[in-house]
Structures are given as C-alpha cells and as structure tokens.
Amino acid sequence: MDVDATVKTYYEQILQRNAGEPEFHQAVSEVLDSLTHVLRKDPHYADMGLIQRLTEPERQIIFRVPWVDDQGNVHVNRGFRVQFNSVLGPYKGGLRFHPSVNLGIIKFLGFEQIFKNSLTGLPIGGGKGGSDFDPKGRSDLEIMRFCQSFMTELGRHIGDKIDVPAGDIGVGGREIGYLFGQYRRMAGRHESGTLTGKGLQWGGSLVRTEATGYGAVYFTQEMMTARGERLHNAKVIVSGSGNVAIYAIEKAQELGATVVAFSDSSGYVTTPDGVDVELLKDIKEVRRLRVADYAKEAKGAAFHKGGNVWEVEADVALPCATQNELDGESAELLADNGVKYVAEGANMPCTHDAIRVFGKRKIDFAPGKAANAGGVATSALEMQQNASRDSWSFEYTDKRLRDIMGNIFRTTAKTAAEYGMEGDYVVGANIAGFRKVADAMAAQGVI
Structure with a gap:
C-alpha cells in the first residue's frame, strides 16, 4: 500500500465532502499526518473504512x-x-x-x-x-x-x-x-447525569471549574520532569483570561511558577511579580471586566493595548484563548524569548506553522487533545458521582485529575517512542487516541 497516496486520497475526499470548513480540515489534516506512521506499521487500520468512518460524524x-x-x-x-x-x-x-x-x-x-x-x-x-x-x-x-x-x-x-x-x-x-x-x-x-458543569448544590463536581486549566499545568509539569526540569521558579505566560486561563494561572503559581503575563482580545498585562489570582477572579468572574481593569488595580501590573503577549520572555507558554491564536511568527517570538515548553489549554490554538516552528526550535509541545483533557476527564468524574449519587472531596477529585493527566502523558510519550518519534507529543496523542477508538470500531462491526 502506498501510504502517502492513501492518506492524500482520504484528505481530498474530506475536503470535497466538507467544503468551507477550514477548522475541520485543519484538525483532520493533523491527525492524518500522524496516521501515516500507523498505516506503515499496522496497515490493517486502513481496512473496514475505519478512517473514513472516523472522520464522518454519526x-x-x-x-x-x-x-x-x-x-x-x-x-x-x-x-x-x-x-x-x-x-x-x-x-x-x-x-x-x-x-x-x-x-x-x-x-x-x-x-x-x-x-x-x-x-x-x-x-x-x-x-x-x-x-x-x-x-x-x-x-x-x-x-x-x-x-x-x-x-x-x-x-x-x-x-x-x-x-x-x-x-x-x-x-x-x-x-x-x-x-x-x-x-x-x-x-x-431529575436526570442529573445529562449535563455536567452543574452547580455543587444540584449534582456538580468539585474541581470541574478548575479542571481544564489545572490539567494543562499538570501535563506541562510532566513534560518538564521528563527533561529533568521543574515548574518551580519557571516564568509562565498565559494567553486569555477566561476560565481555563485563570485556573492555569492559579495552579502554575501554586506549584511555584511565576505567571508574568496574560491577555484578552484588547491587549495583554505584564505581571513580573506574578498574578493576584483573587483579584483576577473578581475582575473577570464577578465584575465581568477587561484585563485593563486588572492592571489599574494590581500592584506592579502594566496593560499593553494590542501587541502580542508572546513577546514576553518566559520558560513556558500556555495558549488558553481560542483556535489559531498562535501562528508561526509568534512561535518564533516564543523561541527567541526563551520558551522551551508550550501546552495548549484551548482547542487548537496553535497553527500548523507554529507547530513546525516548535519542532525546528526544539520546543516541547503538548497538543490540546492531551494537555486540555482535564476538563472532560473531570466531567466524566462528575458523571460517575451522579450515577452513584455520591459527592467526592476537592482533594480526592484533584488527585484523580492529576493521575489521569499523568496517565495521558505516559501513554502519549510511550506511543510516540513506539513509532520512532520520541518526544513528539502530537504524534503520540493522535495515535494513542486513534488506536483505542479504531480497535473498538473494528470490534463492533461496520455501523
């Protein structure tokens, strides 16, 4: 089988069937790039229309x-x-x-x-x-x-x-x-298991609000540990100031890092001495104001209208705003300013060009499907609690989250190494996620 030609055919079919959907094309293209490694080693994954069925919604x-x-x-x-x-x-x-x-x-x-x-x-x-x-x-x-x-x-x-x-x-x-x-x-x-993210008084789970941001930081910590480095004393920049960004900031600082910048669509705030998380929560979650208002009230903070938060010197970058916010030019800026680790807190915030730059500049990169899985993982834990009519403590749920993120990191790293791509967490995450789903699809027949 000519793997490259087969994958190209898959992608051309997707473009034809899903015209005018560039974000979907981008997401599928990234996964198909990884699957070339799978099909060379395990060509049976091209059988039973597995890939075509996987890329078509039920x-x-x-x-x-x-x-x-x-x-x-x-x-x-x-x-x-x-x-x-x-x-x-x-x-x-x-x-x-x-x-x-x-x-x-x-x-x-x-x-x-x-x-x-x-x-x-x-x-x-x-x-x-x-x-x-x-x-x-x-x-x-x-x-x-x-x-x-x-x-x-x-x-x-x-x-x-x-x-x-x-x-x-x-x-x-x-x-x-x-x-x-x-x-x-x-x-x-009262079917409490039908929605997650509910209030704590009526079926919600502790840690659900914090989970996506916390999970991205836990994954980053695993990446750094694998390189013999620590998050403690690291400088971190975070894009965004919504739920994911706020709790990524909180957890990074709890683990000893200093968050030196964060942003919203109007500009960014530099915080060389770290972020006052309680003030930020009050500004964004209670008063629903902009990051410029945080800068007016926080000691040592400065607001930069427009500009690029990725201009700030740091060791770690956590893009937590929205898709395609970090392009190739910004990735070069990160590398020039000393960033060695990038973990996606948002869904697909890094463009293909940015990811290529990370590889070229030796920056460890964690894709969103691995790094920001903490939110959905804790949603599933909420489903477990609803099913058993139980309610877990914050500490226990947070430990479950840490364990899940650690397992995701180990699975991702092991899978990348298995296919000769050690340290490539994009390939590792795509292949590990794909194989589990594809194996189940094959076992259950053509449906």
Whole structure:
C-alpha cells in the first residue's frame, strides 16, 4: 500500500465532502499526518473504512433557536450538536455560545473530542455543540430565555446514556443552570447525569471549574520532569483570561511558577511579580471586566493595548484563548524569548506553522487533545458521582485529575517512542487516541 497516496486520497475526499470548513480540515489534516506512521506499521487500520468512518460524524443536528429580548424583539440564532463518535461511550463534549460558531467549528471541536476523550481512559465518546448566540452584553433574563429555547430542541437528542453536554466558551455555570432547568422541566424528572458543569448544590463536581486549566499545568509539569526540569521558579505566560486561563494561572503559581503575563482580545498585562489570582477572579468572574481593569488595580501590573503577549520572555507558554491564536511568527517570538515548553489549554490554538516552528526550535509541545483533557476527564468524574449519587472531596477529585493527566502523558510519550518519534507529543496523542477508538470500531462491526 502506498501510504502517502492513501492518506492524500482520504484528505481530498474530506475536503470535497466538507467544503468551507477550514477548522475541520485543519484538525483532520493533523491527525492524518500522524496516521501515516500507523498505516506503515499496522496497515490493517486502513481496512473496514475505519478512517473514513472516523472522520464522518454519526449525526449532525442543526436547529433554529428563536428567543425574545428584554425589549420584546424576536431574535433567531442557529443551534448545533455534532454527535461524532459513540464507540467508547455516550457522546461527551461542551456547548459553545459565540458569534463565530458555525458547523465547521463544531465539527472540528467534536473531532478533536473523540481523541481527547479516548486518551482519558474513561468510557466517553466524542461530540460538541453550540450556537452563534453572543451572551456578552445580554441580561440574565435574555440568556435564560435563549437557553430555554436552545434546550427545547436539544433536549430531545441528549440523555445520560446518549449524549452528555457540558460548558465551553460562553457557557459557564449560569448557562448550564438555565439549560439543565429547562431539560428537567421537559423530562419531568431529575436526570442529573445529562449535563455536567452543574452547580455543587444540584449534582456538580468539585474541581470541574478548575479542571481544564489545572490539567494543562499538570501535563506541562510532566513534560518538564521528563527533561529533568521543574515548574518551580519557571516564568509562565498565559494567553486569555477566561476560565481555563485563570485556573492555569492559579495552579502554575501554586506549584511555584511565576505567571508574568496574560491577555484578552484588547491587549495583554505584564505581571513580573506574578498574578493576584483573587483579584483576577473578581475582575473577570464577578465584575465581568477587561484585563485593563486588572492592571489599574494590581500592584506592579502594566496593560499593553494590542501587541502580542508572546513577546514576553518566559520558560513556558500556555495558549488558553481560542483556535489559531498562535501562528508561526509568534512561535518564533516564543523561541527567541526563551520558551522551551508550550501546552495548549484551548482547542487548537496553535497553527500548523507554529507547530513546525516548535519542532525546528526544539520546543516541547503538548497538543490540546492531551494537555486540555482535564476538563472532560473531570466531567466524566462528575458523571460517575451522579450515577452513584455520591459527592467526592476537592482533594480526592484533584488527585484523580492529576493521575489521569499523568496517565495521558505516559501513554502519549510511550506511543510516540513506539513509532520512532520520541518526544513528539502530537504524534503520540493522535495515535494513542486513534488506536483505542479504531480497535473498538473494528470490534463492533461496520455501523
């Protein structure tokens, strides 16, 4: 078998069948690049249409979401749920509310989720959903009405043994509360395992809020330990200032690092003496302000309008904002400024060009499907607690998270070495995630 020609054919078919979806193309291309190594060593993975089936969602749901604003005006948004692959368990993946959301972005996120969920070792499949609704500037009542309309359609497609959504960009505890309330109202019963990210008083899990950021730092710590280095006393830059970024900052500083910069879409803040995490939480989570407002109140902090957070000298970079935020030019900046480790806290924040630069400049790079798997892992732990009507302590749940991230690192590193690509965590994560799913698909037949 001519592996390169076979993979090229797969990719050309995907481009043809999924026109106008560049993010999805990018995600599939990265995985197919890794699978060339698999097909050379284990050509049976080309059998039974495994790769073609894996890149085609099992189900794509698109629906209208009408809602009424506080002035009585009717708005219509579009809702999505892509149930991508359920071979390992019920579909599992977040909901994103953001004006940039379209089918291609949801498909890219759902495709990534298959491998991420596989790497956790937990029995969950891959899916993703969301809407082009923008919660920014909307009142609580407007968001409630939107969430109720959204769930009125989505609710008929989900359930604790079918599909278990969670939060993502634009969907936090407030939105999950409204969504779950409407689902419970429709179902006529309290199925707490149908959504994760719930409030602690009604079925939520400790550490779920912190999990994605914490997990990215735990993976970074594993990468550094493998090189004989420590996170303690390291300088860290973090892009973003949302949930993932805040808790990555918190955990990095708990482990002895100094976070020297973070950002939002308006610019970045330098914090040479570290971040006042409690003030940052108050600014972003309570008052819902911008990072410029943090700089006004924090001692020693300075706001830089526009610019590039990757200009700051550091040892570690954690991109935690959004997809394709870090390109090849920025990757060169990181390398020039001393960064030796990059771990994706967001989904696919690094472009192909950036990843190539990391390889060329000898920067250890952890892809999102490995490094940011902590969020979905803890969601699965929330599902376990719901199923057993139990509630675990923060310390116990955090330990489970640390253990899962350590296992993901070891699996990723071992798989990369097995295919002669030691230290290539992209290849390791893609292949390890793929093999588990593909083996299960082959065992269950052509469905």
